[in-house]
Amino acid sequence: MIPINVLMLEDRAPDAELVMHELKVAGYDAEVTRVDNKADYLQQLGSSYDLILADYNLPQFDAISALKLLNERDIDVPFIIVSGSIGEDVAVEAIHMGAADYLLKDRLTRLAPAVTKALDQKTMRDAKRATEERLRESQERFQRVFEEGSVGIALVGSDYRFIEVNDAFCQMLEYEHDDIVKLGIEDITHPDDIDPAADLSRQMFAGQNDAYRIEKRYLKKTGDVVWVQVSVSLVKDKEGKPLYSIGVVQDVTERRKAEKELEFLALHDALTELPNRTLFTDRLSHAIVTGTRDSSSFGVLVMDMDRFKEVNDSLGHQAGDLLLQQMAERLRLALRQADTVARLGGDEFGVLPTNTTSAELTIVTARKILASLDLPFAIGEARIDAGLSIGIAQFPEHGRDVETLLRHADVAMYVAKRNKTGLAIYSQEHDEHSAGRLALMTELRQAIRNQQLELHYMPKVDFRTRRTYGVEALVRWRHPVRGLIPPDQFIPMAEQTDLLSSLARWVLETSLKQLDAWRRAGLELSMAVNLSAANLHEASLPEMIRDLLAKYKLDPSALTVEITESAIMVAQADRTVRRLSDMGVGVSIDDFGTGYSALSYLKTLPVDEIKIDRSFVRDMAVNPDDAAIVQPTIDLGHNLRLRVTAEGVEDEDTWLVLESLGCDAAQGFYISEALLPAELEVWLKQSAWGIGAETGESAARLRGEARVR
Numbered sequence: 001m002i003p004i005n006v007l008m009l010e011d012r013a014p015d016a017e018l019v020m021h022e023l024k025v026a027g028y029d030a031e032v033t034r035v036d037n038k039a040d041y042l043q044q045l046g047s048s049y050d051l052i053l054a055d056y057n058l059p060q061f062d063a064i065s066a067l068k069l070l071n072e073r074d075i076d077v078p079f080i081i082v083s084g085s086i087g088e089d090v091a092v093e094a095i096h097m098g099a100a101d102y103l104l105k106d107r108l109t110r111l112a113p114a115v116t117k118a119l120d121q122k123t124m125r126d127a128k129r130a131t132e133e134r135l136r137e138s139q140e141r142f143q144r145v146f147e148e149g150s151v152g153i154a155l156v157g158s159d160y161r162f163i164e165v166n167d168a169f170c171q172m173l174e175y176e177h178d179d180i181v182k183l184g185i186e187d188i189t190h191p192d193d194i195d196p197a198a199d200l201s202r203q204m205f206a207g208q209n210d211a212y213r214i215e216k217r218y219l220k221k222t223g224d225v226v227w228v229q230v231s232v233s234l235v236k237d238k239e240g241k242p243l244y245s246i247g248v249v250q251d252v253t254e255r256r257k258a259e260k261e262l263e264f265l266a267l268h269d270a271l272t273e274l275p276n277r278t279l280f281t282d283r284l285s286h287a288i289v290t291g292t293r294d295s296s297s298f299g300v301l302v303m304d305m306d307r308f309k310e311v312n313d314s315l316g317h318q319a320g321d322l323l324l325q326q327m328a329e330r331l332r333l334a335l336r337q338a339d340t341v342a343r344l345g346g347d348e349f350g351v352l353p354t355n356t357t358s359a360e361l362t363i364v365t366a367r368k369i370l371a372s373l374d375l376p377f378a379i380g381e382a383r384i385d386a387g388l389s390i391g392i393a394q395f396p397e398h399g400r401d402v403e404t405l406l407r408h409a410d411v412a413m414y415v416a417k418r419n420k421t422g423l424a425i426y427s428q429e430h431d432e433h434s435a436g437r438l439a440l441m442t443e444l445r446q447a448i449r450n451q452q453l454e455l456h457y458m459p460k461v462d463f464r465t466r467r468t469y470g471v472e473a474l475v476r477w478r479h480p481v482r483g484l485i486p487p488d489q490f491i492p493m494a495e496q497t498d499l500l501s502s503l504a505r506w507v508l509e510t511s512l513k514q515l516d517a518w519r520r521a522g523l524e525l526s527m528a529v530n531l532s533a534a535n536l537h538e539a540s541l542p543e544m545i546r547d548l549l550a551k552y553k554l555d556p557s558a559l560t561v562e563i564t565e566s567a568i569m570v571a572q573a574d575r576t577v578r579r580l581s582d583m584g585v586g587v588s589i590d591d592f593g594t595g596y597s598a599l600s601y602l603k604t605l606p607v608d609e610i611k612i613d614r615s616f617v618r619d620m621a622v623n624p625d626d627a628a629i630v631q632p633t634i635d636l637g638h639n640l641r642l643r644v645t646a647e648g649v650e651d652e653d654t655w656l657v658l659e660s661l662g663c664d665a666a667q668g669f670y671i672s673e674a675l676l677p678a679e680l681e682v683w684l685k686q687s688a689w690g691i692g693a694e695t696g697e698s699a700a701r702l703r704g705e706a707r708v709r
């Protein structure tokens with residue numbers, strides 16, 4: 001049984017009974033409400049019915065009027081007229097007005113099929129209406145997106161001309177609506193992007209695809225570029241023939257810019273804006289691919305700045321940064337646009353020059369770079385000569401892969417640095433050297449443990465007494481195979497490793513132990529020990545020295561630390577120096593005159609002594625220029641109440657000149673080389689420069705004078 005809700009317009013109850021019976025027979029479980037006048041009918045129209053069955057003629061009402069009321073209220077309920085005989089013309093009018101059917105009371109067998117048909121038609125009508133509603137809604141939604149949306153939308157015909165565009169699209173391109181619809185898509189596309197987009201569109205209109213997405217550049221009316229992402233889909237007619245395309249256009253300029261910046265940051269050095277190691281090795285591997293394919297040759301340059309650390313240490317990091325930036329600029333200017341110049345890290349640069357098809361041509365490029373460094377760099381007030389050591393490796397002779405080429409260029413660079421030749425090209429025998437260098441560091445680690453290091457002591461003589469008052473400890477390495485290795489050959493290497501702090505510890509411990517032994521034997525000497533910049537970085541250094549002095553019951557004034565000018569300028573060094581000085585340890589500036597420093601530190605830091613560098617002292621007896629440097633240096637030291645010591649005194653003439661200039665103390669081969677402890681003890685007894693009878697007193701007096709501050 002199908003339940004239906006029926007409104008029946010009928011004045012005669014028996015007729016109504018008949019109709020209901022007929023419905024029941026046909027399988028309908030009908031819930032019937034009967035009315036017989038207009039007022040009741042109108043009231044019932046408020047509730048919903050599945051079906052209206054209406055008698056044609058009622059005493060105060062009729063079916064046609066009922067139908068009219070239904071239409072006026074826009075109510076869609078199947079309306080069937082059930083009546084005595086009615087005229088054909090009335091029936092036609094009723095159907096015309098929307099009645100579903102009409103039938104005669106004496107032919108009620110037609111009722112069931114008529115109801116079924118009317119209900120089916122109503123179901124169909126409802127479905128159609130729902131579909132139309134959905135369509136209307138989606139059209140409305142599209143219209144709203146089109147008109148008010150923030151994405152650009154463009155309808156483009158198969159001739160690639162605009163049919164319609166929305167406001168957002170116009171705003172994005174800064175065009176007036178009426179101007180843009182006169183244009184074609186190519187008129188606003190960046191010339192480089194026309195072809196790829198046009199290909200995709202052509203394929204779409206040819207039916208090969210229904211949609212595509214592309215990122216491309218549009219040109220604003222002003223000519224400025226906008227990066228857009230366009231999603232294009234095809235609209236077809238009922239037969240499937242392409243009508244036009246809809247493009248949804250998003251401005252992705254900002255995103256592209258951010259991506260580009262990220263990409264740049266990932267592949268470039270922030271300080272110099274040069275390509276970084278990643279990009280450099282990438283270009284190098286491309287060059288290798290090309291070189292292998294074409295059997296061509298090219299050169300790779302690895303370059304390291306010669307005195308960068310010194311500048312950084314003495315003038316500060318900002319000055320160091322400036323120097324790196326200026327170096328980058330020099331390199332850029334010295335090379336061609338197509339050459340790759342990269343910062344590989346720290347003060348290391350790499351160059352991948354074009355057109356270096358032979359090692360000779362690569363050397364020409366390297367010389368060009370060196371020539372560009374002839375003029376000094378201006379960093380603030382300072383004028384700095386910053387050199388580069390260039391190592392060259394040539395593809396394919398010196399390597400066929402990135403790693404080998406770079407390693408070999410690196411080896412050559414070390415050779416250039418060591419030999420001070422500016423540039424070097426890789427050769428097999430270099431490699432053995434660099435391997436040897438590594439091995440040496442490994443051995444040095446063991447050397448400290450295996451007691452292969454020894455200290456030699458160089459006497460320091462006071463000009464007034466002409467007697468030795470102290471010694472400088474100088475380290476040497478007694479290598480089982482190579483013999484005695486001077487400090488210049490392993491300390492610079494050790495400075496790049498953690499070995500340096502064990503070395504300093506060993507030197508301090510050994511020299512202070514020796515000093516204690518000499519004092520017990522009645523030899524009153526002071527001890528000078530050399531420290532490197534990196535030693536001053538160690539916060540624990542002052543404590544270590546304090547502990548050692550306590551261990552050997554030595555007065556702190558018996559020890560002087562020698563520090564180069566550049567080392568004392570390093571950021572934390574001044575704190576270490578102050579703490580040492582507060583403890584009573586003497587502070588001496590080594591190699592004075594060779595650094596870049598502004599001398600102001602002499603006033604602010606607790607310095608006790610300056611040591612005029614050997615290079616000025618060596619030739620001063622014969623070279624007036626050198627003498628002209630030494631004289632004011634001595635005067636400067638004395639004005640600041642510092643002791644002035646001259647290093648590298650090799651002959652009597654020099655000694656005499658220094659004496660006449662008022663120098664306080666001297667050391668050098670004229671007096672003695674650095675000696676082993678036993679040798680020194682003999683020398684002190686036999687030499688005219690030795691301690692002598694009254695020396696204990698003399699040494700004490702000198703130390704006292706040195707520490708006037």
Ligand code: C2E
Nearest residue numbers: 473474475486487488507530531532648649650667668669
């Ligand atoms: P420095 O501190 O300037 O030491 C003086 C150097 O000049 C010594 O070389 C010494 O032998 C040499 N010398 C002294 N008088 C003369 C002379 O009249 N003529 C010539 N031609 N040379 C003279 P050495 O022992 O080879 O030391 C070289 C450098 O190694 C030292 O220069 C110092 O900077 C460093 N050094 C030596 N021992 C140590 C150490 O224990 N620790 C640290 N960090 N560095 C050290």
Ligand code: CA
Nearest residue numbers: 472530562590
């Ligand atoms: Ca020294």
Ligand code: CA
Nearest residue numbers: 590591613647
């Ligand atoms: Ca020195």
